[in-house]
Amino acid sequence: MARLEQLALTNFRCFEHLNWALAPGFNAVLGANAAGKTAIVEALWLLATGRSFRTARLNQVIRHQQNQAVVFAQVEGHRLGWSRTLQATTLRLDGQSVDTQAQLSKKLPLQLLTPESHRLLEEGPRLRRQYLDWGGFYHFSDFMAHWRPWRRALKQRNQALRLGQPLQAVQVWDGVLIQHGAALDVLRRAYLEEILPPLQRFVGALLPEVTASLSVHYRSGWRQGLTLAEALQESAPRDREQRTTTVGPHRADVRFRFDGVDAEVALSRGQQKLFVCALLLAQAKAFQQRHGRPVVMLIDDLPAELDADHRAHLLALLAEQGIQHVVTATDAALLPGVEQANTLQL
The missing domain is CATH 1.20.1050.90 (RecF/RecN/SMC, N-terminal domain)
Structure with a gap:
């Protein structure tokens, strides 16, 4: 099973340090607005694609008054790294620098x-x-x-x-x-x-x-x-x-x-x-x-525009397909089945 096992952030957005071990199935990120839920999703998306869905200026992901942001993930035994200084982006796979984003993307669909x-x-x-x-x-x-x-x-x-x-x-x-x-x-x-x-x-x-x-x-x-x-x-x-x-x-x-x-x-x-x-x-x-x-599915703010029945149905389909998913929400009550999830409370 393709599996995202661990995520670590250093000086990324609001996080000085974050280390999170993920479960194979349902992973929930809960917290108030501006707590950093979307930043976690953004970090994973950056690692997998080289792009942010929030900004075209990658220096904005570097924590205030810091010089470098780092994203690290363990994926099926592979170590994937993305780092951004004020001048450049560096990609690493299993401890070695790599030239193209595609080499990381292949490991983390x-x-x-x-x-x-x-x-x-x-x-x-x-x-x-x-x-x-x-x-x-x-x-x-x-x-x-x-x-x-x-x-x-x-x-x-x-x-x-x-x-x-x-x-x-x-x-x-x-x-x-x-x-x-x-x-x-x-x-x-x-x-x-x-x-x-x-x-x-x-x-x-x-x-x-x-x-x-x-x-x-x-x-x-x-x-x-x-x-x-x-x-x-x-x-x-x-x-x-x-x-x-x-x-x-x-x-x-x-x-x-x-x-x-x-x-x-x-x-x-x-x-x-x-x-x-x-x-x-x-x-x-x-x-x-x-x-x-x-694949791995990232869902930021699942409750937005979906009622409780449709949220439950979508999560059931993800489980049925064996898809590891990371889902954010402001309140556990908004995520059906969250009691079985691996939860990160911000």
Whole structure:
């Protein structure tokens, strides 16, 4: 079983020191507002992804008047470390420095649910692409072999466009974009096909009152009927005018609809949050089927917008799937089954 065994924080947000041993199943973090509950979730998310869901300025996680924040976790016998000084971030795995975040991410597959998770449905396509690429990263062994060179080529092509360089200097990157961008498109489509059956099952479990038919609509990021090579050729004048690459996987999107109506319109706010739970559970199921071990689920402020019955149902589903989960709340009474949880009181 994939298992987060221990978390230690030093000078992270409000914590001078924190050391917490976690249980395999239900882990609850309880405390008043501003006690540090979300900081614990943020620390784990930073360790697993290299990103904060609270700030783009990582120096803000360093405790006031300190020079370095450190996050350490023991995961299935591996030691994962993330530290941030005012100048740089350092990553460590089993005592050795590592160059890429992906090396830590592979050891700690985390999913995150916050009170803002409904933004995945309501806002632009960036968050939905991140959802797809989380799946691609963990599901396909060759995903990063395509994503890295495609991303590098896209960055170089956009720089050439911004500088107004000749067409030849722009198009020199097209071969790499086409080869790896088309491969990413294939992987994203294959991943959506794989998670659709479990997604439909979890929607039925969490939203039994919704009888409308769920459908998934994926857009590649270029005009339907064209290859990526044809789309790049067609978009060349527009790219030069806008000084950026206007077609490709970075413009992809996926929409979820109920009887043809977008989920953010068809569902209430509470139902949207439950639907995002179903999306995460579908990913968790696909991960477990592929790797034979579950993910770890982080849920910040579970009671937000979910009534007691839905909270109980979601926690029961997590237990049924064997998913280790870390859940925050202001009061133990808001978490059904908390008496069986491993509880950290702040």
